[in-house]
Amino acid sequence: MIPSRMEFSSRAATGLRVLLGCLSLAVFVACDDPGSEPSKSTPITQARTQENGSTVTVEGYVTVVPGNFSSALGNEGFALQDNTGGIYVKLAEKLDFGLGTRVRVTGKLNDEANLRILESESASVEKLEGTQLVTPKEVRTGDVKESTEGLLVRISANVTRAVHEELPYGYELYVDDGSGEVQVYVHGSAGFDSETLRALSVGQRIEVTGLSAQYESTYEVAPRQPSDLVVR
Numbered sequence: 001m002i003p004s005r006m007e008f009s010s011r012a013a014t015g016l017r018v019l020l021g022c023l024s025l026a027v028f029v030a031c032d033d034p035g036s037e038p039s040k041s042t043p044i045t046q047a048r049t050q051e052n053g054s055t056v057t058v059e060g061y062v063t064v065v066p067g068n069f070s071s072a073l074g075n076e077g078f079a080l081q082d083n084t085g086g087i088y089v090k091l092a093e094k095l096d097f098g099l100g101t102r103v104r105v106t107g108k109l110n111d112e113a114n115l116r117i118l119e120s121e122s123a124s125v126e127k128l129e130g131t132q133l134v135t136p137k138e139v140r141t142g143d144v145k146e147s148t149e150g151l152l153v154r155i156s157a158n159v160t161r162a163v164h165e166e167l168p169y170g171y172e173l174y175v176d177d178g179s180g181e182v183q184v185y186v187h188g189s190a191g192f193d194s195e196t197l198r199a200l201s202v203g204q205r206i207e208v209t210g211l212s213a214q215y216e217s218t219y220e221v222a223p224r225q226p227s228d229l230v231v232r
Contacts, residue, residue, distance in 0.1 A: 041104060045085035048116050048150070050109055057106040058087065058118065063134050063152040064211050064224050067094045071189035072169040077117075079150065079211050080105070081134050086150035088115060088213070093122040099224075100131040115214045116149060136209045142180025144219045148212040155182070155221055156207045156232065163197045171197050172220075175206065183220040184208050184229075192226050205232040 041059040050056060063086060064079035076094035079086060080103060089105050090112075097103070107120030136154040144153065157177035164172050171186040171194075186192050200206065207230045210223035223229050 043084040044080075044082050044087050044150070047109065047118075048085060048087060052108075052110050054109050055106065056109060056118070057104065058082070059104040059128070060086070060102070061132050061134050062097060062099055062101045062103060064088070064222075065098055066091065066096070068190055068224050069187045069211075069222065070094075072185070072187050079152075081150070081152060086152065086211075088117045088150065088211070089125070090117045090119045091122060091125070095122055095125060097127055098131075100133040102128040102130045102132070104128055113215050114217070139212075140179040141175060141177045141182040144182045144212055144221055146214070146219075149214055149219075151212050152209070153212045153221060154207065154209045156205065157182075159200055159202050159204045159206060162202055163200055165194070173197075173200060175208070183218055184210070185213070185215070185220045185222045186229070187222060190222075190224055190226075192223075192229070196226075200231070206230065207232055 042056050044058050044060060047056040047058050060080035060082035062078055063081050066078040067076040068078065070076055075090050075092060077088055077090040079088045089107065104126040105118060105120050106124040107118040110117050110119050134152050136152045139148055139153045139155060141155050141157045144155065155175065155177065157175035159173060160176045160181055161174040166172065168188050170188045173184050174181050175184055186197060208221050208223055209228040210221040213220050213222050
């Protein structure tokens with residue numbers, strides 16, 4: 001079995017990395033076991049500040065579908081976002097819902113390779129009524145950092161380093177709009193054509209929509225599908 005990108009991150013010699021998120025959201029009531037007291041969802045930005053191991057319930061709209069980043073993360077998780085922030089949800093079992101699906105999730109907070117995550121189980125993910133696609137936040141490449149982590153963002157910049165393959169995990173390249181260089185990480189499981197990625201050249205301007213994430217000390221934008229990367 002091929003180790004995940006996260007498993008490789010614990011081995012200093014590998015150099016492989018992992019990635020791997022603003023719409024209105026009311027406060028809803030999450031029902032636990034029958035007969036238990038209902039608990040309110042916590043705004044995602046507030047939940048992200050709680051200690052590792054804390055159990056929280058959050059609610060939002062899906063910005064990365066289940067399993068989209070499985071090649072590098074080694075799990076079948078997804079990302080969601082409310083009007084305060086976003087977060088990646090780690091799951092072992094792949095669920096079936098699309099972008100914009102409204103979900104409620106209960107899980108435990110943790111960090112993996114410095115990426116803030118919510119570890120959960122499929123039974124703790126509830127699909128709610130209503131769908132709404134999240135509009136990506138337009139940001140400068142130099143502003144992709146801790147304050148944007150977990151959000152769906154969009155950058156437009158010039159390629160500064162040609163594509164580097166680290167399959168089966170994915171591909172990495174770097175871009176800069178003049179405000180600072182940032183990495184674009186294309187997961188092998190996101191459906192991109194390798195020849196199209198290899199054709200990107202230094203100096204070419206591209207627009208990338210994706211999850212603002214972090215791998216150790218590197219901030220990155222991870223596109224979810226081929227249409228998220230457009231050559232200008």
